[in-house]
Amino acid sequence: MTLHNDIERVLISEQEITAGIDRVAREVTQAYSGQDFTVVSVLKGSCVFAADLIRRIPIPLELAFLAASSYGDGTVSGNLEINFFPTGNEIEGRRLLLVDDILDTGRTLHRVRAELLARGAMDVRTCVFLDKPSRRTAALEADFRCFEVEDLFVVGYGLDYAGRYRNLPYVGALKSEIFAKSKASG
């Protein structure tokens, strides 16, 4: 048995992911051409996307990380805890590109963006792998995005369910019995 057995259907294939990231990497390259900027990967989910994205951007950039996680293992965004790894001089006066795996309610990026601006960042833009606009509650739209998805719980390519499935190379929908099994045992 592998992780693939738990997937009901593939929503975004590896080939589609490659094409989507190629397109967004060109947009980011054009937007920041001739300007210093730092890609800030929002852990944990964005590490896969950020690693693929930066290797397709052929202009100088720096890389930083921060952790933003909602409490609990469930599928509903809870309270947010933010830990910043970029130090003061990696934020102040810098152009930052926040990279995340999914823009859902928008609360995470809205709060992180506000915090980075409060700490002196010159400009903070956002780049997301997936966008679920139907779930938005915060006033934030991504400056760059690869794919729009319907309101469905998705895993793979960095996205997890209860900490697992991040290493799937595609985006898929989980079989409903996986949720049921986890509820029964949890």
Ligand code: PRP
């Ligand atoms: C996920 C995702 C985003 C956030 C989006 O993070 O990586 O950061 O939720 O949700 P929002 O738009 O409703 O705020 P999660 O807290 O699951 O942490 P993870 O990246 O470590 O999986």
